[in-house]
Amino acid sequence: MLFKRVKLGITLLILLFLLGILMAACNSETTDPEPEEPEETEEPAETDESEEEPADEGPQMGGTLTGAMDTAPAGVFNPIFYQEAYEANILDFTHEGLVSQNEELGFEPNLAKEWTINEDQTEITLKLEEGVTWHDGEPFTAEDVVFTYKAISSPGYVEAGGIRTDYAVRLLGYEAFNSGETDEFEGVVAEDDLTVTFKFAEPNVTILKDVSFSIIPEHIFGDVPIAEIPSHPATLNAGEVIGTGPFQFTEMLEREQYVLTKHADYWNGEPYLDQIVWRVVDQSVMLGLLENGEIDFIADPNGVPAADFETVEALDHVKIIEQTDFGYQLMGFKMNHRTDADVESGALNPDNWVPNEDMSVQLIRQAMAYAIDRQAIVDNLLYGHGSVINAPVAQQFWAYDESATTAYEYDPEKANALLDEAGYVDTNDDGFRETPDGEEWIVNLNYPTGNKLREASAPILAQFLEAVGIKIDLRQPKEMTAYVEELTNDNTDWDLYLIGWSLGSGDPDPSGLWKSDAAYNFGRWNNPDSDQLMLDAMKAPEAFEQSYREEKYSEWQGLFSEDLPAVLLYAQNKIYGFNERLNGVNPMPYSFNNDPHLWWVSE
The missing domain is CATH 3.90.76.10 (Dipeptide-binding Protein; Domain 1)
Structure with missing residues (x-):
């Protein structure tokens, strides 16, 4: 059965989002900078040498840096219990x-x-x-x-x-x-x-x-x-969080500002900076704050929005670094739900999970992947600063193997055929499919606030899915802390969820996210073959040969791609922007926050 195409509507939605970005930029006083020619004619050699003298003197002691992130940390500042990348922006400096x-x-x-x-x-x-x-x-x-x-x-x-x-x-x-x-x-x-x-x-x-x-x-x-550590003052309170790192978490205006003060007795040398201040600000005003010097850097976890790349690159006093993200954004399927009793006890027992009737159907998941034009999202929302991926392994790892996966290129006809095969057809000619039992079929799509690109993606994804006859309930977004809590305590009716993963850099082993009993396996994917392949890839002595692990992880990526517990939407390039007064920046492939005790400012 044919369903009306809404390609024009999707394009319009993307254009409206881009217009919104431009309006936000104007409201934040982030219009295009003036041409650089006047500055070039007003730069005599004597002034250049004078201005460069402080940099030639080497690192300077003192000063405060201000960074910005778009979402407030959930508030768990303890390495063994935190869950979000926003909390990592504190812990990277303290532990x-x-x-x-x-x-x-x-x-x-x-x-x-x-x-x-x-x-x-x-x-x-x-x-x-x-x-x-x-x-x-x-x-x-x-x-x-x-x-x-x-x-x-x-x-x-x-x-x-x-x-x-x-x-x-x-x-x-x-x-x-x-x-x-x-x-x-x-x-x-x-x-x-x-x-x-x-x-x-x-x-x-x-x-x-x-x-x-x-x-x-x-x-x-x-x-x-152990049960009381998450609520202990040394986990929650500024001034009581204790680490060995170059900075101590000393002050907090919750959900607004977080202050790190240098640990003068740091074992690896006294930090140059006195303080690093994190401000929580909306993405729509970040660029204006960076331009006028109210903030010094925009880095992890979301960086400079791709739509603002050219504007930021043109700012004389701002340096920009772009690198492949060590992670990805996804649309996950809630394939199973935990029972009320397991949620209450905190248990993760796949034997007790209750199947989510529609999302547990493999053909449905594959059809949704074919229904989404992921390249259009990369081209139009990321302005090309990213890539479509099909393997849930960081692209920088030796284990990444795109060739082992199904590409799921945009193919609405294929999506329609798979949905028909699964028995989900439009029986009442209202433009939307019913379940095989003839019941109304509504799929809910859930997403958090904070990341404007992800927020913009949600209605676009809904339109792509509705174009093949899947009626979508696009729910109101939740603030990230509440969202993750509900995502974790998943004895609810959720079907689809959006989230991004910043991957661990220590090893490509994906079991921390995708093993059946992994806490971060939010879709509650339960596939014994997947679990076995991940175990095999770590089994000695064979696993001491990298070629063996490559083979096993290729098999696993192929299985993931076929069974499809999530649609990997894109890997967005990390775009870091920072004021030229910040020196000593040397990002790792997985983080901007590297060796902050060596950061220093030239006034």
């Missing part, structure tokens, strides 16, 4: 791991200055830096490392909202300790104050990634029950 990564994603010393790994890759012993102190002056020791990993291995951690178990599940004795069978934690041992050994149940191909997790202080949380 650290034993090892860090370089531009090639190789691991380098951080809180640990050196390490040795035994021959069969089941143990790693790390020597910690001497003289490291927490923000409150207490010494950092191996006991803090043991406590951190013991906490994320503890019974009740997941039920309390913890989602970082992937760093601990391979540790020796994890299952016995996590289940409460024993009080003895074998996996991490403090040999002395500055030496710690991690022991794994089997040879571990991701051994350095697993020891890279940010450390929290034992002297603060050691006597706190």
Whole structure:
């Protein structure tokens, strides 16, 4: 059965969104800058040399930087319990791991200055830096490392909202300790104050990634029950959050401003800056604030909107860096829902899940993928600053294999055919399909506020789907904190959801997002073959050969693409904009917030 095409309507919607961007830009005093010729004629050599003298003197001590993000952090400032990238904008400056990564994603010393790994890759012993102190002056020791990993291995951690178990599940004795069978934690041992050994149940191909997790202080949380850590003052309150990083979280005007003050006794050298201030501002006014100097940088998680790229690039006092995003945006399918009892207890038990009748049909999911013109979204909303992807692995990783996937190019005729095959047809000639039982079929689409590009995508996606006869209930967007809470506690009627993932850079292993019992598997995808392939890709000794892992991850990406728990919409390029007075910027492939103790300002 044929359905009316709404291509014109979609195009109009895109044009209206772009017009809205231009109007917002004008309202924010972000009109195109004046031609540069007058500046060129007013730059005698003597002035140039005079102006460049401060930069020639090298880094300067002091000063405050102001950054902007479009959504307020949810408020959980604890590495073992936070969930959002906005909270990471605080934690990136306050907490650290034993090892860090370089531009090639190789691991380098951080809180640990050196390490040795035994021959069969089941143990790693790390020597910690001497003289490291927490923000409150207490010494950092191996006991803090043991406590951190013991906490994320503890019974009740997941039920309390913890989602970082992937760093601990391979540790020796994890299952016995996590289940409460024993009080003895074998996996991490403090040999002395500055030496710690991690022991794994089997040879571990991701051994350095697993020891890279940010450390929290034992002297603060050691006597706190795991269930109470998320609500503890040292998790929630500025001035009480304690890390070893170059900056301390000192002040907060909730949902408006977050202040980081330098940790003068930072072990890696006193930071140059006095403070870094995060302001929460709407994307529509960010550009104006950057232009007039009220903010100094726009970076993670969303960066400069693609629509503003040329305007920002033309600003004399603003530098711009563009790089491929280490993540992607998706439209997920709620394939299953948890029971009320599991939500209340915090359990993630796939055996108890209740299928979402329509979204659990593979043909429906594939039809929706064919119905969406993702390239049009990249071309018209991202202005080409991004790419369509079909594999849920960061493009920078060696494991990424687009060739293993189904492309799902825009094909509404194919979408219509698949929906017909699934038995969803228009039985009453109202232009919309009914279920195979003849019932009215309405699919709800849910999305959060904050990211204007994602907000603009939602109605466009709805129109693409309605063009093939799927009636969409485009729900009012929710503020991100409330949205994630409802997305997590998914004993609701949700069908489709929009979200973006900033991926971990330690290893391409996708199990943290897509394994059946992973906390971030919000669609509750339950595919035993998928789980097995992810396990096989980590199995020693074969997994120590990268070619073997490449093969397994290619198979997995093909399976993902066929079963399709989510439509990967696009990978948006990260566009960072910062005032030229900010020096020392050296973004990693996965983050702008790299070595902030080396950032400095030239006035």
